[in-house]
Amino acid sequence: MTARTIRVAEVVVDGTALFLDKRFSYAVPPGVDVAPGMRVVVPMRSSMRSGIVWALREASGATDLRPLARVVDRAPVLTSDQMRMAEWLCDRYAATLPEAVSAILPGAFRLRVRSVLVPAAGAEIPDDVRGLALFQHIAEAEPALSDIRAKSRHDERMVRAWMTAGFLREEIRVDEAVGEKRQAYLVGSAPADVLRREAEARRRRARRQSDCLEVLADVGEVAWDKRLYPPASVQPLVAAGLVRVEERRASHRWAAGEELERWPELTPYQARAVRDLAEMADQGHGVALLHGVTGSGKTEVYMHLIRRAIEDGGQALVLVPEIALTPQLVRRFERRFGGQVAVLHSGLSLGERREEWTRVLDGDASVVIGARSAVFAPMRALKLVVIDEEHEPSYKQEDAPHYDAREVAMWRAKQAGALVILGSATPSLSSMYRVEQGSAKLVSLPVRANQRPLPPIEIIDMREELRTGNRSIFSRRLAAELEATVSRDMQAILFLNRRGFAHAALCRACGHSMECPRCDIHLTVHRSAEGHVLVCHYCGHEEPLARRCPDCGEEALMPYGLGTEQVEEHLRRAWPSMRVLRMDLDTTRRKGSLQAIIERFQAGEADVLVGTQMIAKGLDFPRVRLVGVVAADAMLTLPDYRANERAFQLLTQVAGRAGRAETDGITLIQTYQPGHRAVEAAKQHDYRLFYERERESRAFFRYPPFCELAVFLASHSEERLARGAAARFERELGRSPSARSLVVLPAGPSGIRRIDNVYRYQVVMKYAAWQDVKEDVVRAYRLVKEKMNRLGGSAVLDVNAQRIG
DNA sequence: AGCACGCCGACT
DNA sequence: GTCGGCGTGCTC
Ligand SMILES: [Zn+2]
Ligand SMILES: [Zn+2]
Numbered sequence: 118m119t120a121r122t123i124r125v126a127e128v129v130v131d132g133t134a135l136f137l138d139k140r141f142s143y144a145v146p147p148g149v150d151v152a153p154g155m156r157v158v159v160p161m162r163s164s165m166r167s168g169i170v171w172a173l174r175e176a177s178g179a180t181d182l183r184p185l186a187r188v189v190d191r192a193p194v195l196t197s198d199q200m201r202m203a204e205w206l207c208d209r210y211a212a213t214l215p216e217a218v219s220a221i222l223p224g225a226f227r228l229r230v231r232s233v234l235v236p237a238a239g240a241e242i243p244d245d246v247r248g249l250a251l252f253q254h255i256a257e258a259e260p261a262l263s264d265i266r267a268k269s270r271h272d273e274r275m276v277r278a279w280m281t282a283g284f285l286r287e288e289i290r291v292d293e294a295v296g297e298k299r300q301a302y303l304v305g306s307a308p309a310d311v312l313r314r315e316a317e318a319r320r321r322r323a324r325r326q327s328d329c330l331e332v333l334a335d336v337g338e339v340a341w342d343k344r345l346y347p348p349a350s351v352q353p354l355v356a357a358g359l360v361r362v363e364e365r366r367a368s369h370r371w372a373a374g375e376e377l378e379r380w381p382e383l384t385p386y387q388a389r390a391v392r393d394l395a396e397m398a399d400q401g402h403g404v405a406l407l408h409g410v411t412g413s414g415k416t417e418v419y420m421h422l423i424r425r426a427i428e429d430g431g432q433a434l435v436l437v438p439e440i441a442l443t444p445q446l447v448r449r450f451e452r453r454f455g456g457q458v459a460v461l462h463s464g465l466s467l468g469e470r471r472e473e474w475t476r477v478l479d480g481d482a483s484v485v486i487g488a489r490s491a492v493f494a495p496m497r498a499l500k501l502v503v504i505d506e507e508h509e510p511s512y513k514q515e516d517a518p519h520y521d522a523r524e525v526a527m528w529r530a531k532q533a534g535a536l537v538i539l540g541s542a543t544p545s546l547s548s549m550y551r552v553e554q555g556s557a558k559l560v561s562l563p564v565r566a567n568q569r570p571l572p573p574i575e576i577i578d579m580r581e582e583l584r585t586g587n588r589s590i591f592s593r594r595l596a597a598e599l600e601a602t603v604s605r606d607m608q609a610i611l612f613l614n615r616r617g618f619a620h621a622a623l624c625r626a627c628g629h630s631m632e633c634p635r636c637d638i639h640l641t642v643h644r645s646a647e648g649h650v651l652v653c654h655y656c657g658h659e660e661p662l663a664r665r666c667p668d669c670g671e672e673a674l675m676p677y678g679l680g681t682e683q684v685e686e687h688l689r690r691a692w693p694s695m696r697v698l699r700m701d702l703d704t705t706r707r708k709g710s711l712q713a714i715i716e717r718f719q720a721g722e723a724d725v726l727v728g729t730q731m732i733a734k735g736l737d738f739p740r741v742r743l744v745g746v747v748a749a750d751a752m753l754t755l756p757d758y759r760a761n762e763r764a765f766q767l768l769t770q771v772a773g774r775a776g777r778a779e780t781d782g783i784t785l786i787q788t789y790q791p792g793h794r795a796v797e798a799a800k801q802h803d804y805r806l807f808y809e810r811e812r813e814s815r816a817f818f819r820y821p822p823f824c825e826l827a828v829f830l831a832s833h834s835e836e837r838l839a840r841g842a843a844a845r846f847e848r849e850l851g852r853s854p855s856a857r858s859l860v861v862l863p864a865g866p867s868g869i870r871r872i873d874n875v876y877r878y879q880v881v882m883k884y885a886a887w888q889d890v891k892e893d894v895v896r897a898y899r900l901v902k903e904k905m906n907r908l909g910g911s912a913v914l915d916v917n918a919q920r921i922g
Numbered sequence: 923a924g925c926a927c928g929c930c931g932a933c934t
Numbered sequence: 935g936t937c938g939g940c941g942t943g944c945t946c
Binding site for chain 1: 936937938941942944945946
Binding site: 136 | 923924925926
C-alpha cells in the first residue's frame with residue numbers, strides 16, 4: 118500500500134475579523150491547478166468566502182480537511198515579494214493578514230462570493246411544492262439562505278427541508294468587482310457654454326440630464342457611472358447631439374511610434390546630484406534625501422536616475438501625492454519613457470486599474486507612477502524608488518492598516534537592493550534626522566533650474582493694517598500687488614488653509630459659538646443659494662444660519678474667521694473684472710473637476726486662484742507672479758506637535774508657486790503673528806534655521822523623531838463604553854512586561870470627543886522601538902478590540918502615528 | 923463578521 | 935407547543 122499524500126493549500130481568507138489573522142488549510146482536489154497568489158473560494162463554517170492562496174504543501178494521512186471550492190485565477194495576482202510585504206505590514210502596523218492583503222491588492226480584484234439557492238436540476242419536484250409562492254420566489258430571485266432567514270424562520274425550515282429532499286441546492290456565485298472589460302465614457306460633444314445653456318433649460322423637467330450636462334461643461338468627460346446617469350437619461354442627450362458615449366481601454370495610452378522627447382541639458386547642480394545619486398545606486402540599497410528648493414528641477418534628476426535603472430534592466434517606482442498625479446505629470450514621463458510607463462491611481466476606473474496592475478505584474482512596465490498605494494505595485498526587478506514631496510502627510514494611510522508609504526518603500530527597497538530617493542524642498546524632520554544619524558545621504562539642489570533667485574517673501578503685519586484703518590481682508594500692499602500682477606497679464610494665487618465661507622458662527626452679544634448637534638465641534642459657515650448655511654465638516658450635518666442666538670436670544674449671530682469662499686467673494690466685490698477660480702475640497706469633489714480647475718488656470722482662463730493646501734502640492738503654474746497668504750494664522754495655532762513643521766512646509770511650498778518659469782515672483786504673507794518662527798524661517802528661505810529650532814524642541818519634549826508614537830482609539834455611541842475601553846487598554850499596558858520601555862499617556866477624549874454621535878477616547882504611547890513593545894501593545898489592543906466589537910463599538914491602533922487626536 | 927446553538931419570555 | 939430575541943462560541 119502506497120502512503121497517500123494530498124496537497125494542502127494554506128489560504129488567507131478575506132474579512133476584517135481578528136480570528137482571520139492566520140492561514141486556513143484546505144485540501145486541493147486532485148487535478149486542480151493552483152499556485153500561491155491565486156484567488157480562491159473556500160467553505161468556512163456554513164458559508165463560502167473568498168481568499169488568496171499563501172502557500173502549498175504536501176500532507177499525508179489525516180485528510181479531514183475541507184476542499185477548496187473553486188480556484189478563480191489562472192495566474193497569481195500577487196507575487197511572493199508582495200506576500201512577504203503583507204507579512205511585514207502585519208508585524209509593523211499590527212494589521213491582520215487579510216487587512217494587509219486588501220491594502221496591497223487593488224479593489225478591482227475583490228471578489229464577491231454568495232451561495233444562492235437554486236432548484237436542483239433533474240430532481241423530481243412535486244407540483245404542490247413547485248406551486249408554492251416561496252418556491253417560485255426562490256426559482257426567480259435566487260436568494261441566499263440568509264436572505265430567507267432574515268424574513269422568516271418558518272421559511273428557513275421549509276427551505277432546509279427542501280434541500281434535504283433534494284429539491285433545492287446551493288450554488289456558488291463569484292462576482293469580480295470588475296471584469297477586464299472596457300470602460301464607457303460620457304463625452305461632451307458641444308462647446309461648454311452650449312452645454313451649460315442646455316443644462317439650464319432642463320433644470321426643471323429633467324434633473325439628471327441637467328446635472329450630466331453641467332458636469333460635462335465643467336470637465337469635458339467622465340467615466341460613465343450608470344447609477345448616476347441612467348441610460349434613460351443619457352439617451353436623449355445623445356440623440357440631441359450634446360453627448361456621445363465612447364468605449365475605451367484606458368484614459369490615454371502612449372501610442373507606439375510617437376516620438377520621444379530629447380533629454381535637455383542639466384544645470385551644473387542637477388548634473389552633480391545625478392552623479393552623486395548614480396554612485397549610490399551602483400552600490401545597491403541606500404536612502405538619499407534630495408533637498409531641492411522649489412522649482413529646482415528635481416523631476417529632471419529623477420528621470421535621469423530612472424533611465425539608468427532601466428538601462429540596468431531594472432524597474433523604477435515613482436510616488437507622488439495624489440493631487441500632483443496629473444495627466445500633465447504622466448505625460449512628462451511618457452515623453453521620455455513612452456509605453457514603459459504605467460500609472461496607478463484612484464482616478465482610474467476599476468477596469469483600468471486592473472489593467473495597469475496586470476501590465477506591471479507581467480513585466481510590461483518599467484516605470485510605475487502612482488500615489489500612496491502604488492508602493493505595493495507588483496514589480497519584480499525594482500532598482501529605484503522615488504518619493505516626491507516626501508514631507509507630505511498623505512503618505513501615511515489614516516485607516517487600517519495605517520501604513521506609511523515612505524517606510525514601506527524603504528523596507529521594500531532594502532529587500533530588493535534598490536535606491537530610495539526622498540525628494541522635497543522642505544524635508545520632513547524625520548528624514549533630515551535620518552541624514553543626521555547617517556542612515557540617509559543628503560543631496561542638494563540649492564538653486565532654481567531657471568537660475569533665478571527664489572521669490573522674495575514679505576511679511577505683512579495685519580495688526581498694523583488694522584491700526585491704520587484698513588479693515589479689508591487684503592492689506593494695502595497685497596491689493597496693490599494683485600492689481601499690478603493682473604494688469605500685467607500675470608496670475609496670482611491666494612492661499613488660505615480654511616474652506617467654507619467662515620470658520621464659525623459666533624454671537625456678538627454673548628460669544629456663543631454654533632455647535633454641531635451630533636459632534637463636539639463648531640459648525641462652519643458655507644455659502645448657499647439661499648444665503649448662508651451652517652455645515653459640519655465631520656458628519657455633514659447642515660442647518661440654516663439664523664440671526665438669533667439660541668443661547669441669549671439676541672439677533673447677533675455673525676460669521677467669524679475667513680474661509681476661501683469669503684476670500685473669493687471679497688475679490689469679486691473689490692475687483693469685479695478679475696477672473697477668479699477657487700480650488701478646495703468643495704469645488705473638487707466631483708471626479709475630474711480638480712483637473713479641470715488646474716487646466717483652466719494653466720490655460721490662463723483666470724487671473725486669480727484661491728485655494729487651500731491642495732494648491733501647495735507640487736503643482737506647476739508657470740505664469741504665476743504673486744502668491745498671497747491671506748491669513749497665516751489659521752495654520753499657526755493647530756493643536757498638534759507637528760503644527761510648526763506643517764506651517765513652515767506649507768508656507769514655503771505655497772511661496773514656491775511664484776515665479777517658476779517666465780517671470781520673477783513675489784510672496785506676501787499676511788499674519789497677526791509676524792514674529793512666529795515658522796513664518797520667520799519661511800521668509801528667510803532658511804530650512805536649516807527651521808530644522809535646528811524644531812529639532813531642539815522635539816528633543817526637549819521627547820516627540821518624534823526622538824521617539825515613535827502609537828495611538829489607540831476606542832469608539833462607541835455610549836460614552837462610558839468608549840472611555841472604559843481606553844481605560845482598560847491603559848491598565849493592560851500598565852501591567853505588561855514591557856511597561857518599562859513604554860510611556861503611556863493617560864487615557865482621555867480624542868481631539869474631537871464625539872463625531873456623528875460616536876464618542877472617541879484614546880491612549881497615546883511613546884516608545885523608542887516598536888519591536889520592543891509591540892507584543893504587549895498588540896495583545897492589549899486585540900483584547901480590548903474584541904470586547905469592543907462585541908459591544909457594537911470599534912477600536913483601532915495607529916502605529917507610528919503622525920498626529921495625535 | 924456571520925452563523926449555529928441554546929435558553930428565555932410571549933403569543934397562537 | 936412555537937416564534938423571535940439575544941448572549942456565547944467557533945470558524946481549516
Ligand atoms: Zn448670544
Ligand atoms: Zn457634526
